[in-house]
Amino acid sequence: EAQVTQNPRYLITVTGKKLTVTCSQNMNHEYMSWYRQDPGLGLRQIYYSMNVEVTDKGDVPEGYKVSRKEKRNFPLILESPSPNQTSLYFCASNQAGTGGWIDEQYFGPGTRLTVT
Amino acid sequence: KQEVTQIPAALSVPEGENLVLNCSFTDSAIYNLQWFRQDPGKGLTSLLLIQSSQREQTSGRLNASLDKSSGRSTLYIAASQPGDSATYLCAVGNFNKFYFGSGTKLNVKP
Numbered sequence: 381e382a383q384v385t386q387n388p389r390y391l392i393t394v395t396g397k398k399l400t401v402t403c404s405q406n407m408n409h410e411y412m413s414w415y416r417q418d419p420g421l422g423l424r425q426i427y428y429s430m431n432v433e434v435t436d437k438g439d440v441p442e443g444y445k446v447s448r449k450e451k452r453n454f455p456l457i458l459e460s461p462s463p464n465q466t467s468l469y470f471c472a473s474n475q476a477g478t479g480g481w482i483d484e485q486y487f488g489p490g491t492r493l494t495v496t
Numbered sequence: 497k498q499e500v501t502q503i504p505a506a507l508s509v510p511e512g513e514n515l516v517l518n519c520s521f522t523d524s525a526i527y528n529l530q531w532f533r534q535d536p537g538k539g540l541t542s543l544l545l546i547q548s549s550q551r552e553q554t555s556g557r558l559n560a561s562l563d564k565s566s567g568r569s570t571l572y573i574a575a576s577q578p579g580d581s582a583t584y585l586c587a588v589g590n591f592n593k594f595y596f597g598s599g600t601k602l603n604v605k606p
Contacts, residue, residue, distance in 0.1 A: 411592070413594065415596075420598065421598070422500075422585070422596045422597060422598040422599065423585070423587075423596040424596070425593060425594055425595075428592060428593065430592060436592070438593060439497075439593075439595075470539060470540065472540075476592075483545070484530055484542045484545040485530060485540075485542065485587070485594065486542065487532075487539040487540040487541075487542075488539055489538065489539045490538070490539050
């Protein structure tokens with residue numbers, strides 16, 4: 381089954397304790413993204429990756445890191461989480477071609493993070 | 497920067513009604529537009545994807561249109577059902593970035 385998986389689904393942590401949210405897709409997609417969703421603000425793109433070892437900032441990258449060492453995995457790292465990073469996080473992937481052609485995005489189930 | 501707006505923010509209709517959800521965007525230089533459905537506590541499910549060269553897409557009771565020049569898209573839902581109750585999001589793709597609206601929360605009453 382084609383899917384994007386995220387772990388953990390729920391996480392409560394304390395300020396400053398480093399954490400990693402994993403994301404994996406089994407569709408051989410080149411493009412992967414991380415979003416956060418906050419009430420009234422919608423989904424905002426944190427980071428994206430066009431392919432292995434190619435990553436770039438989205439609209440809200442501050443306080444986050446990513447890496448893309450393998451095509452299927454795109455972990456999100458919070459080196460020193462703060463309460464304003466409490467949010468619902470989504471990973472997504474899609475096929476991307478040349479000339480701007482982009483296929484539909486597939487989303488993971490989300491990770492609800494609470495930082496106290 | 498691309499701004500995406502969805503109106504209305506919430507909508508309540510009786511079962512069987514046809515309805516239209518609106519999405520507008522400020523930068524017409526887009527690569528695609530995608531409509532999603534989000535159920536409470538769940539991820540996003542893709543409904544329809546319209547590439548920039550297309551004017552509309554249809555899937556079952558859903559029809560989405562795209563007018564790039566005016567910066568608008570509409571999602572038409574025919575013969576609404578209680579199972580259609582969810583939040584509907586539109587997302588605009590500008591090359592390698594995506595911008596989402598805040599969504600329209602739809603409630604279809606039996």
